Amino acid sequence: MTCHQLDELIEAIAEGERPPADGEAHMATCPRCTASLAVARALDRTLQARDVPAPPPGFTARVMQRVGQERWRTEQIVDIGFNIAITLGVGLIIIGGLALAYSFGWLTVDRPTIEALGAAVQPWLSRLADDLRTVVLAALLLTSALALWWWVEGESSL
Amino acid sequence: MMSEMNSTSEHELVERCREGDEQAFRELVERYKGLVFALVARSISDPARAEDMSQEVFLRVHRGLPYFRGESRLSTWIYRVAVNLLMAEPRPAPTEPLDGTGEGRPREFGAADRSFEELTLRDRMEKAIRRLPVNYRVLIHGHYMKGLRYEELAEALDLPMGTVKTHLHRAKRQLRHLLETEFR
Numbered sequence: 001m002t003c004h005q006l007d008e009l010i011e012a013i014a015e016g017e018r019p020p021a022d023g024e025a026h027m028a029t030c031p032r033c034t035a036s037l038a039v040a041r042a043l044d045r046t047l048q049a050r051d052v053p054a055p056p057p058g059f060t061a062r063v064m065q066r067v068g069q070e071r072w073r074t075e076q077i078v079d080i081g082f083n084i085a086i087t088l089g090v091g092l093i094i095i096g097g098l099a100l101a102y103s104f105g106w107l108t109v110d111r112p113t114i115e116a117l118g119a120a121v122q123p124w125l126s127r128l129a130d131d132l133r134t135v136v137l138a139a140l141l142l143t144s145a146l147a148l149w150w151w152v153e154g155e156s157s158l
Numbered sequence: 159m160m161s162e163m164n165s166t167s168e169h170e171l172v173e174r175c176r177e178g179d180e181q182a183f184r185e186l187v188e189r190y191k192g193l194v195f196a197l198v199a200r201s202i203s204d205p206a207r208a209e210d211m212s213q214e215v216f217l218r219v220h221r222g223l224p225y226f227r228g229e230s231r232l233s234t235w236i237y238r239v240a241v242n243l244l245m246a247e248p249r250p251a252p253t254e255p256l257d258g259t260g261e262g263r264p265r266e267f268g269a270a271d272r273s274f275e276e277l278t279l280r281d282r283m284e285k286a287i288r289r290l291p292v293n294y295r296v297l298i299h300g301h302y303m304k305g306l307r308y309e310e311l312a313e314a315l316d317l318p319m320g321t322v323k324t325h326l327h328r329a330k331r332q333l334r335h336l337l338e339t340e341f342r
Contacts, residue, residue, distance in 0.1 A: 007331070008331075010331065011327040011330045011334070036334065036338065039337060040330065040334050043330065043334060044330075046279055046280055047283070047302045048302060050200075050280070052192070052196045053196050053199035053200060054192065054195065055191045055194075055195035055209070055212065056209060059187075059191055059213075060184060060187045062213060063187050063191075064180070064184055064187070066213055067180075067216070067217065070217060070220070070221075
């Protein structure tokens with residue numbers, strides 16, 4: 001057995017494994033490998049004798065503080081989302097109510113106002129109609145991306 | 159019997175944490191902070207950074223608890239979270255010489271009564287460990303840390319036990335070579 005071959009086994013021998021017979025024979029005559037084994041054994045002893053670093057005082061309290069801050073931030077985001085959804089919902093209800101009132105004739109709007117409103121909305125509506133396929137695709141892509149992001153976030157936090 | 163009791167209380171603790179019980183999460187941090195801090199502090203020499211990173215591990219654990227399926231022990235899973243975070247940490251440039259002449263002394267933890275020789279070897283060894291690739295470093299820290307069994311290490315690193323053993327031997331061999339060549 002050569003020094004190079006034995007070098008591969010030094011750590012296992014230092015841990016207590018028996019070397020092969022030719023390895024033992026090599027070791028008996030090779031001061032370099034004997035010295036390497038001594039270093040490996042000293043390393044093993046030193047590694048085992050190392051003190052375990054202890055967390056500093058107040059560690060748990062600081063972790064709990066950060067958890068609280070994170071929870072607060074999450075709640076804030078949820079709050080903002082909720083407020084936006086409520087605002088949009090209320091807006092839609094008002095528009096729906098007005099449209100219903102108009103269709104039943106409870107609400108009258110004079111012709112010039114309707115024409116002005118129609119003229120303002122018309123270009124947007126026709127543009128949306130032209131790009132409807134693109135808009136739907138973009139919405140689908142955005143939803144998929146958000147779903148994927150949410151899933152990856154959950155997995156990567158592990 | 160004891161491990162059965164541990165796993166039951168572990169399961170209860172996880173469930174309580176999932177329900178948003180702050181006291182339960184505090185208990186979890188208390189129980190595992192030693193394991194996490196020991197691994198992180200041994201891998202990162204700056205104590206402030208080590209604490210910050212250990213806190214980050216628990217934040218990730220808090221975020222990840224709803225996804226913890228209980229297929230492994232909680233300690234193993236927490237260890238894996240810590241290892242993943244350490245793996246993502248950029249490796250510092252090897253500027254410290256191993257001969258103990260560097261200005262930045264490694265942090266000593268309660269080593270007042272040790273002999274000078276032991277301290278010197280330990281000092282150089284700590285510096286040499288910091289030069290190892292991060293996967294070898296966490297393997298060495300994990301293996302020589304109290305309370306983490308060989309099987310758990312393999313589970314946490316998602317490697318077969320034989321591979322863990324081989325990698326550990328390689329890590330120690332690299333460490334020995336560093337000490338043999340740069341520490342004479």
